[in-house]
Amino acid sequence: MTTNSYAIVTENLTRRFGELVAVDQVNLAVGAGQFFGFLGPNGAGKSTTIRMLTGLLEPTAGRIVLLGTDLQQDPVEVKRQIGVVPEGLALFDRLTGSEYLNFVARMYGLDRATAAQRTQELLEFMQLADRPKTLIADYSHGMKKKLALAAAVIHGPKILFLDEPFEGVDAIAAGTLKNMLNRMIARGATIFLTSHVLEIVERLCSHVAIIHKGKLVAQGSIEELRSGVESKIADAATGAEAVRPTGQKLTLEQIFLEIVGGTRATEQELSWLA
Amino acid sequence: MRAGSGVWQQVWLVAGLRWRLLRNSLRSPRKQLELIGTLLVTGLGGLVALGGALGFAAGSYAAVRRGSPQLLTVLLWAIFLAWQLLPVLIAAFASGTSLRGLLVLPLRFRAFFLLHLAYGIFDPAGIIALVWLGGVLVGVGLAAPQGLAANALLLLGFALCTLLLNRLLYLWLERLLARRRTREALFLIFVLTMFGLQFVGLAAERWGKNLAPLLQQVYDWTQILPPGLVGAVVAGGGSTGAWLGALLGLCGYGVGCGWLLRRRLLAQYRGEDLSETATVHSAQAVEEKAAGKFLWELPGVSQQVAAVFAKEVRYLLRNGFLLLNLFTPLFFLVFLTFALTSKEKPGVLSRGPDVLFPMAVGYAVLVLAPIGYNSFAFDGRGIQFFLIAPIRFRIVLLGKNLLLGMIWVAEFVVIWLWIGWYAGLPRAALTLLTLAAMAFVMLVHFSAGNYMSLTYPQRFDFGKFRQRQSGMTVLVILAVQLVVLGICAPVFFLAFRPQTLWLAGAVFVVLVALSGKLYRWSLEHCSRLAERRREVLTEELCKG
Numbered sequence: 001m002t003t004n005s006y007a008i009v010t011e012n013l014t015r016r017f018g019e020l021v022a023v024d025q026v027n028l029a030v031g032a033g034q035f036f037g038f039l040g041p042n043g044a045g046k047s048t049t050i051r052m053l054t055g056l057l058e059p060t061a062g063r064i065v066l067l068g069t070d071l072q073q074d075p076v077e078v079k080r081q082i083g084v085v086p087e088g089l090a091l092f093d094r095l096t097g098s099e100y101l102n103f104v105a106r107m108y109g110l111d112r113a114t115a116a117q118r119t120q121e122l123l124e125f126m127q128l129a130d131r132p133k134t135l136i137a138d139y140s141h142g143m144k145k146k147l148a149l150a151a152a153v154i155h156g157p158k159i160l161f162l163d164e165p166f167e168g169v170d171a172i173a174a175g176t177l178k179n180m181l182n183r184m185i186a187r188g189a190t191i192f193l194t195s196h197v198l199e200i201v202e203r204l205c206s207h208v209a210i211i212h213k214g215k216l217v218a219q220g221s222i223e224e225l226r227s228g229v230e231s232k233i234a235d236a237a238t239g240a241e242a243v244r245p246t247g248q249k250l251t252l253e254q255i256f257l258e259i260v261g262g263t264r265a266t267e268q269e270l271s272w273l274a
Numbered sequence: 275m276r277a278g279s280g281v282w283q284q285v286w287l288v289a290g291l292r293w294r295l296l297r298n299s300l301r302s303p304r305k306q307l308e309l310i311g312t313l314l315v316t317g318l319g320g321l322v323a324l325g326g327a328l329g330f331a332a333g334s335y336a337a338v339r340r341g342s343p344q345l346l347t348v349l350l351w352a353i354f355l356a357w358q359l360l361p362v363l364i365a366a367f368a369s370g371t372s373l374r375g376l377l378v379l380p381l382r383f384r385a386f387f388l389l390h391l392a393y394g395i396f397d398p399a400g401i402i403a404l405v406w407l408g409g410v411l412v413g414v415g416l417a418a419p420q421g422l423a424a425n426a427l428l429l430l431g432f433a434l435c436t437l438l439l440n441r442l443l444y445l446w447l448e449r450l451l452a453r454r455r456t457r458e459a460l461f462l463i464f465v466l467t468m469f470g471l472q473f474v475g476l477a478a479e480r481w482g483k484n485l486a487p488l489l490q491q492v493y494d495w496t497q498i499l500p501p502g503l504v505g506a507v508v509a510g511g512g513s514t515g516a517w518l519g520a521l522l523g524l525c526g527y528g529v530g531c532g533w534l535l536r537r538r539l540l541a542q543y544r545g546e547d548l549s550e551t552a553t554v555h556s557a558q559a560v561e562e563k564a565a566g567k568f569l570w571e572l573p574g575v576s577q578q579v580a581a582v583f584a585k586e587v588r589y590l591l592r593n594g595f596l597l598l599n600l601f602t603p604l605f606f607l608v609f610l611t612f613a614l615t616s617k618e619k620p621g622v623l624s625r626g627p628d629v630l631f632p633m634a635v636g637y638a639v640l641v642l643a644p645i646g647y648n649s650f651a652f653d654g655r656g657i658q659f660f661l662i663a664p665i666r667f668r669i670v671l672l673g674k675n676l677l678l679g680m681i682w683v684a685e686f687v688v689i690w691l692w693i694g695w696y697a698g699l700p701r702a703a704l705t706l707l708t709l710a711a712m713a714f715v716m717l718v719h720f721s722a723g724n725y726m727s728l729t730y731p732q733r734f735d736f737g738k739f740r741q742r743q744s745g746m747t748v749l750v751i752l753a754v755q756l757v758v759l760g761i762c763a764p765v766f767f768l769a770f771r772p773q774t775l776w777l778a779g780a781v782f783v784v785l786v787a788l789s790g791k792l793y794r795w796s797l798e799h800c801s802r803l804a805e806r807r808r809e810v811l812t813e814e815l816c817k818g
Binding site: 055151 | 577580582588589652653654655656658659665812
């Protein structure tokens with residue numbers, strides 16, 4: 001893959017908060033058209049990374065190149081081509097859903113007719129059209145997520161950044177979101193998402209990267225990561241004991257736990273709960 | 275916090291929590307500066323409180339020595355009303371902390387109740403009222419040292435009643451303002467009351483003689499209220515029976531207010547939901563004619579600026595308090611023109627439209643200017659959109675300033691029309707000079723306001739009453755107001771003399787040009803500043 005075929009490239013991306021190095025020299029390369037999952041335990045640096053990639057946070061060091069353009073050099077041009085659903089969502093609570101989508105469309109430079117047409121289509125697709133007079137403040141959490149995603153795609157971005165899009169969302173809303181994301185991939189967009197729900201990531205994403213304590217510890221397609229971990233396990237076990245039934249693939253959760261070194265600690269007990 | 279903890283232990287734990295929150299918040303230089311600003315503003319308030327206390331001491335001394343219960347009653351009424359009304363007027367310096375968040379902990383109800391009272395005492399209005407009441411006690415003590423203990427007990431009872439009523443009113447107001455429908459009704463009542471109050475003085479002037487018996491009757495009736503009860507006994511030198519009666523009356527009021535306050539707090543304690551999300555039906559009342567109505571075009575500005583402008587208009591129309599702030603100058607203008615242009619009261623203020631017009635515009639500017647100093651207060655998490663959108667931040671500031679600027683100009687026009695109708699039109703030269711002065715002041719305020727909005731952002735919630743502005747912002751607003759007043763006032767004195775009118779005009783032309791340059795420079799500067807302060811903006815405005 002040549003440099004131009006990458007949608008997202010970071011070079012030694014670093015962010016410090018005082019003494020704490022939240023993101024430490026991360027080198028990411030996400031190919032155009034990939035559905036990319038960015039994983040890591042709590043506090044690993046996922047949100048910090050996505051905030052830097054979307055221009056919400058300034059890196060301490062390093063470089064971000066999106067669609068061949070340096071984010072720091074030309075932020076406006078880069079932002080024109082990306083869509084973002086940030087953590088906590090970027091909604092204006094005192095607008096109605098349609099007012100908000102129209103506002104966003106205009107800010108991205110869409111003309112009046114296109115803005116109005118896309119707003120209506122998106123509201124209907126996201127099943128939000130039946131409450132046109134309701135303020136966003138009165139939306140449920142799932143409705144807000146759907147609206148935020150609608151706003152992120154209204155201008156037809158080439159890259160979509162999603163920070164925990166499925167957090168606190170019920171199965172019906174999650175279905176609508178997944179449907180929308182698959183449509184985006186089908187039209188050639190690149191999707192970069194962080195999520196704690198590894199089953200969803202495994203089902204949706206073709207490629208993943210894992211960040212742990214600020215450092216990138218794995219990157220590649222899920223198959224590449226799986227074979228890497230399987231050979232590591234095989235080497236460690238030296239054929240003495242099988243870690244799983246023969247023929248069964250490692251799940252993404254097992255791969256993730258192997259890579260970040262986490263265990264489901266059951267042996268450790270709390271004295272007052274014993 | 276363990277469920278078994280004692281009430282006082284819980285109160286102490288919460289006090290410790292507040293202290294730690296304050297101490298931890300001072301880790302950043304910005305918060306330290308904010309604290310310095312708040313302390314300076316508090317110092318100014320302290321001077322007012324102490325000055326007032328001296329006045330109250332002198333007044334109550336005179337009332338007791340002369341045996342004038344009316345005078346002492348009036349003084350106590352002043353303290354009583356100040357304690358109830360000051361919290362509304364000095365919301366900018368009030369505590370923004372809500373006790374509701376503590377209810378996730380096993381806080382006992384008695385501790386919750388006591389904490390509410392403590393917040394009432396340590397509220398700036400409570401402290402000022404207590405300092406003034408201390409002044410009354412000193413005055414009464416000096417005038418009648420032999421009855422000091424008995425009078426002190428009555429004044430203590432009076433303070434307790436006033437405190438309980440203050441907390442009760444505050445909680446009810448908070449509840450009513452949390453719901454859009456009641457908020458709108460209250461807003462209307464408030465506006466009408468304000469409007470009506472302006473004419474009380476005028477009515478008294480006109481029908482004063484006929485009102486005297488009515489006022490005497492009102493005074494007699496109010497004698498059964500706490501200020502009247504205490505004033506009559508302390509300054510009237512009543513018997514032990516009267517003293518006991520007053521004390522019992524105060525106890526009655528205290529128990530009544532305490533019982534009602536307990537009921538209100540119990541509702542909160544049991545999980546009453548004040549958010550507007552709970553009232554979906556009221557939200558349905560928000561008008562939205564058609565989606566297309568949002569797609570405004572404004573001549574001469576980009577579609578992004580127009581979009582921000584349209585969004586700001588929607589936010590303004592849905593924000594009763596902000597609307598009130600914007601229209602307050604016009605209510606007072608009506609009052610001022612009635613009150614200060616009387617033919618029976620000759621003076622500087624009754625010289626006619628040439629003086630009245632710049633003064634009225636100046637007053638409007640005083641009220642309007644602070645609004646632009648925390649421009650992102652109501653945007654909340656929406657600030658993230660401004661940072662991820664493909665625009666330079668100056669676009670956002672321009673859109674916001676454009677709306678405020680249009681309101682300034684609209685108020686200028688309304689004031690001009692009103693003065694013209696009531697007292698005759700001001701001279702064209704004076705009108706133009708006032709317009710130039712307003713343009714100068716507006717551009718200076720917008721420049722400073724944009725900078726402060728990015729440097730000291732504070733999140734405000736729509737449904738919440740009394741939200742705190744940053745202390746540093748309040749200080750900067752005061753400083754800028756003083757500077758522009760110091761520049762404009764002498765120039766206007768030049769304008770009032772025909773031979774130096776041209777000079778005043780020339781000065782204002784230069785000032786407008788300079789402030790225009792300043793504004794253009796500040797837009798660019800603030801655009802870069804917003805890039806650098808992305809973290810602070812999102813941290814402050816997205817919390818909660």
